Amino acid sequence: MATLALRDLVKTYDKTEVLHGINLDVADGEFVVFVGPSGCGKSTTLRMIAGLEEVTGGSIEIGGRQVNNLEPKDRDIAMVFQNYAIYPHMSVRKNIGFGLRTAKMSKPDKEARIDEVAAILDMTDLLDRKPNQLSGGQRQRVAIGRAMVRDPAVFLFDEPLSNLDAQLRTQMRLEIKKLHQRVGNTIVFVTHDQVEAMTMADRIVIMKDGHIQQVGTPAEVYHSPANTFVARFIGAPSMNMLPATASGGVLRLDTGSTVDLPARADGPVTLGVRPDDLGLGEGVALVRGKVTVREPLGPETLIYVDTGAGGEVIAKADGRTPPEVGAEVTLNAKPENLHFFDANTGQALT
Amino acid sequence: MAVVEEIRPTSEALLGTKPPRKPANMGQIIRWLLLFIGGIVMVMPIAYMISTSLKWPHEVYNVNLIPEEPTIENYTYVLEDGRFYAWFLNSIVIATVTTICNILFDSLVGYTLCKFRFPGRYIIFIAILSTLMIPTEMLVIPWYLMSQQFGWLDTYWGIMFPGLMTAFGTFLMKQFFETVPDDFIEAARIDGLNELQIWWTVAMPLVKPALAALAIFVFLGNWTAFIWPLIVTNSVEMYTLPVGLSSFGDEADVAWELIMTGAAISTIPTLVVFLIFQRFIIRGVVMAGLKG
Numbered sequence: 001m002a003t004l005a006l007r008d009l010v011k012t013y014d015k016t017e018v019l020h021g022i023n024l025d026v027a028d029g030e031f032v033v034f035v036g037p038s039g040c041g042k043s044t045t046l047r048m049i050a051g052l053e054e055v056t057g058g059s060i061e062i063g064g065r066q067v068n069n070l071e072p073k074d075r076d077i078a079m080v081f082q083n084y085a086i087y088p089h090m091s092v093r094k095n096i097g098f099g100l101r102t103a104k105m106s107k108p109d110k111e112a113r114i115d116e117v118a119a120i121l122d123m124t125d126l127l128d129r130k131p132n133q134l135s136g137g138q139r140q141r142v143a144i145g146r147a148m149v150r151d152p153a154v155f156l157f158d159e160p161l162s163n164l165d166a167q168l169r170t171q172m173r174l175e176i177k178k179l180h181q182r183v184g185n186t187i188v189f190v191t192h193d194q195v196e197a198m199t200m201a202d203r204i205v206i207m208k209d210g211h212i213q214q215v216g217t218p219a220e221v222y223h224s225p226a227n228t229f230v231a232r233f234i235g236a237p238s239m240n241m242l243p244a245t246a247s248g249g250v251l252r253l254d255t256g257s258t259v260d261l262p263a264r265a266d267g268p269v270t271l272g273v274r275p276d277d278l279g280l281g282e283g284v285a286l287v288r289g290k291v292t293v294r295e296p297l298g299p300e301t302l303i304y305v306d307t308g309a310g311g312e313v314i315a316k317a318d319g320r321t322p323p324e325v326g327a328e329v330t331l332n333a334k335p336e337n338l339h340f341f342d343a344n345t346g347q348a349l350t
Numbered sequence: 351m352a353v354v355e356e357i358r359p360t361s362e363a364l365l366g367t368k369p370p371r372k373p374a375n376m377g378q379i380i381r382w383l384l385l386f387i388g389g390i391v392m393v394m395p396i397a398y399m400i401s402t403s404l405k406w407p408h409e410v411y412n413v414n415l416i417p418e419e420p421t422i423e424n425y426t427y428v429l430e431d432g433r434f435y436a437w438f439l440n441s442i443v444i445a446t447v448t449t450i451c452n453i454l455f456d457s458l459v460g461y462t463l464c465k466f467r468f469p470g471r472y473i474i475f476i477a478i479l480s481t482l483m484i485p486t487e488m489l490v491i492p493w494y495l496m497s498q499q500f501g502w503l504d505t506y507w508g509i510m511f512p513g514l515m516t517a518f519g520t521f522l523m524k525q526f527f528e529t530v531p532d533d534f535i536e537a538a539r540i541d542g543l544n545e546l547q548i549w550w551t552v553a554m555p556l557v558k559p560a561l562a563a564l565a566i567f568v569f570l571g572n573w574t575a576f577i578w579p580l581i582v583t584n585s586v587e588m589y590t591l592p593v594g595l596s597s598f599g600d601e602a603d604v605a606w607e608l609i610m611t612g613a614a615i616s617t618i619p620t621l622v623v624f625l626i627f628q629r630f631i632i633r634g635v636v637m638a639g640l641k642g
Contacts, residue, residue, distance in 0.1 A: 052536050073542035085533035089555040102542035150541075 002063030002076070002153035002186055003028050004049065010057030011044055011210075018044055019210045021058065031180050031187045035197040036207035036233070042190045043158055045207075049188060050079050050156050063153055073102070078147035079156040083163060084139045086131050086146065092118075093127040096145040103150065117145045120182070137168045144179070157189040161196060173199055194234050198222065206230050228346040231272050231339060237302065240278060240313040242271040242287065243343065251340070255287045255307055261340065263350055268343035273333045275302065278315040280323070283332035287313055291327050305329060396617075402610035410606045424611040434612060436587050437594035442619065443506060444579075444590060445572040448513045452568040453561055455515040460523025461549050465535055475524070481517045490581055497582055504584045513572055519564050526560035527553060562630035569623045573616070591616045 004026040011019035019041045026032045034042035047053040049060055051072035059066050067075045078099065086095045097114045105113070118124045121141045131139055140160060147155055157176070161169045177200050180187055191197055197204045198218045206213045206221060206229075214226040225231035225239075232238045244253045246269045251261040253271060261269070273286065289307035294317075301322035305313050315331045323329050340349040374382075402410055403424050405417045412418075428434050463475050493512050494503075502508030530553055538548045554561070579590040589597065595612040598605040 050536075050540060052539070072536075072540040077540065079537065079540050081533040081537060083531060083533055085531065085537040087534065087552060087555075098538075099541040146537075146541075 003061075004154055004186060004188065005061040005064075006045070006049075006058070007061070008058035009045065009048065009055065009060065011041070011048060011053065012056040017056075017210065019048075019056075022210075022212055024205060024212065024215065026186060026188065029184045029186055031177075031189065031200060031202045032205060033189045033191060033197040033201035033203075034205045034207060035191055035194055036213075038192060039209075040207040041210040042192075042205075042207050046079075046156050046158055046188060046190045049075075049154070050077055051075050076153040077156055078150050078152040078154075079158065080140075080143045080147050080160045082159040084131075084143040084160075086139055086142045088131050090130075091127065092123065092129050092131070092134070092142050092145075095131070095142050096123075096127075096149050099146055099150040113149055117149045120148070120179070121145050135168075136164050137172055140164065140172055141175075144176070148179075148183070151185075153186065155185050155187045157187065159191055160189075161191070162193070169196075176200065194236065198234070204234075206233060208233075224348070225272075225339065226348055228270060228272065228341050231341070231348075235274055235276075237275050237314045239272045239274050239339070240315075241341075242273070242313070244269050244271045253286065257284070257286050259284055259286070259338065260335065261349075263340050265340070265342065265349050269349065270341040270343045270346075272339035272341060273337060275314040275316055277337035278313065278331050278333045280315075280317055280329060281332060283334040284338075285330050285332050288328065288330045289313070291323050291325050291329060294322055294325055296322070303329070305331060399610045399613055402607055403614045405607055407605070407607055424607045425615070428608055428611045428615065433586060433589075433594060434615075437589050437591045438616070440506075440509075440588060441573055441591040441616070444509050445569050445619075447506075448510050448572045449565050449568045451510075451514040452516060452519045453565060456519030456564060457523045457527075457554060457557070457561065458549065459515070459520045460525075461527050461553055463520070464524045464527035465530075465532070465553075478517045478520050482521075486577060490578055493578065494581060503582055504588050506588075508582045509579050509588075509590065510572075512578060513568070513575070516568070519568065522560060522564055523557065526557040530556045558630045562627035566624055566627050570620055573620055 004024075006022050006024040009019055009022040010017065022041075022045060024032075034045060036042050044053060048055055049062075051067070051070060055068045059068055061067065062075055062077065087098070090098065093114055096117055097110055100110045100113065103110070114127070115124070118127055121144065123138070123141055123145060126134065126138060126142075131142065134142065143160065160176075161172050164172060173196060176189075189196075189200060201218055203215060203217055204221050205215050208229050214221055214230045216224070221230055221234050225234065228241060232241070242253055242255070244251045244259075246252075246261050246265040246267060248266075249261050249264075251259045251269055251271060253259070259271065271286075278286065287305065287307045289305040291303050292306050292312070293304040295302040295304075296319065298319055300319045301317045303315050303317050303322060305315060307313055313331065315329075317323060341347065342349055397415060401415050401417060404420045404422070405412075406419060406421055406423070409418060459478070463471060489512065497503050497508045497511075502511065534552055534556070535548055538552045543551065574592060575590065576592045576596075580593045580596075583589055583593060586594070586597070591612065595609045595616070598608040598612070
């Protein structure tokens, strides 16, 4: 186990800079998830940590030791790839034991280690099978087993669940989280799925265009997003963004409603409110409009409301008695659930 | 209701009897006819080779496929001729060594060009490919001069060196290595293997079908090679089978029955090579079908 530190990490391909000075400290045993849209640089960062991409600028430290110029094998890391990367011509036992080929261990010790890992992953009965005799989830467990067997300082996961179906993904998510609680290694996990990030991470690193947008616990990034990008990226459905104008401590929405503004600001402001916090119940009346679509989710129903000037917003209504399509509704939110952003910079107003 | 009647299984179907065969349409008949003609074109030379090997010299120029007086005298003569074994051994050694070298060198170069990023990689690949456009007839003179300079004339090395690595094999292997995901290579790199170990342990087993195809091509190519072995060898003992077989007879009379007998015997190793390696090719096709 070890800490991980990224210092002013820069990556350039030819003349194009794709990572613009990433700084991050990961504590020993912490589970950190990098999340962001395609092309944001999260996988590049992970590959640089692994030593699969050269570092253009800055430094990477694992356990306090700079590893910029070390080969991947010398960094004390293990990586689980998106497409598992388990060798089809080898049995599960050989796949799991592959990482021990260069380890200075006796053969009985290696076998014991493989059996131990297989037992942790509940794969003892599958050790003699070939990968094509395994399900997607079992293959993923083999890939994790191959990473675990070396007992690395840092585990790196590169979108390992994206090839699994929804049910299996949920199951594997839980298994990886339990595994982390059991073995306690430092984990860096890359995903584009914000649900994976929210459910697994101790801390989430949200990236966009080669920059870190926010680092925080799932609760922090959900309840206190640093900017409109984070606010919209985290949470499903996305946060509603309503254009407004601030003046003298009062925010006037383009829909005509007014809200007390806790932050000091004058001029254009974006008011954010999550669909979970916007509904027909108590609170400040924010928008009024006509229901255009209903999406029943069981206990609740998502309603899409056309507000005219403010565009379309999403709100939640009761699952048993949702308003009819075409009905005029007034959507309310509690003041403590409102988020305020500078309309020009997108940064949160505090 | 009519549709329901049509899809309901009949009692014959339930009992496992065969459904009535549909009459062949014109398209099918033409396809079969073309396949039949193609089959005849490919099989006839082999049939005539075996037929001629079973004929007496006076019957060789008769076009009948079934010999009037079949004999195994030619086989006895060829197998009792000590030269045949020497040529057979020469061909076996040359074809086997060349095949092994091609599997190693072509795959090494193909792997390097496919999986490593270095300046000039593309130019090197194009340069290798461009050699495919040069006919063997143009190369034999420089090869001969080289052999003469280095003292390789009339040696195994002299016969083998032009074919130890081929542009076609390099191209074939490079294309197959493209299908090996980079994740496999990178995972092995993280697990501590060096590049040579990754090539041998991880990449090579994943391209077995290509290696099998390459082995068959190279072995057959070298087994049947004629022009270069004819030029580079002087002594009868160094002849390969095709060169040796052509020497049966003299300027006045070619002993076709002996040549055909030798050719018939010489097909046996090629059949063995094909039977050994074809299962890898078929397995490769089956594995590709199961992916995903």
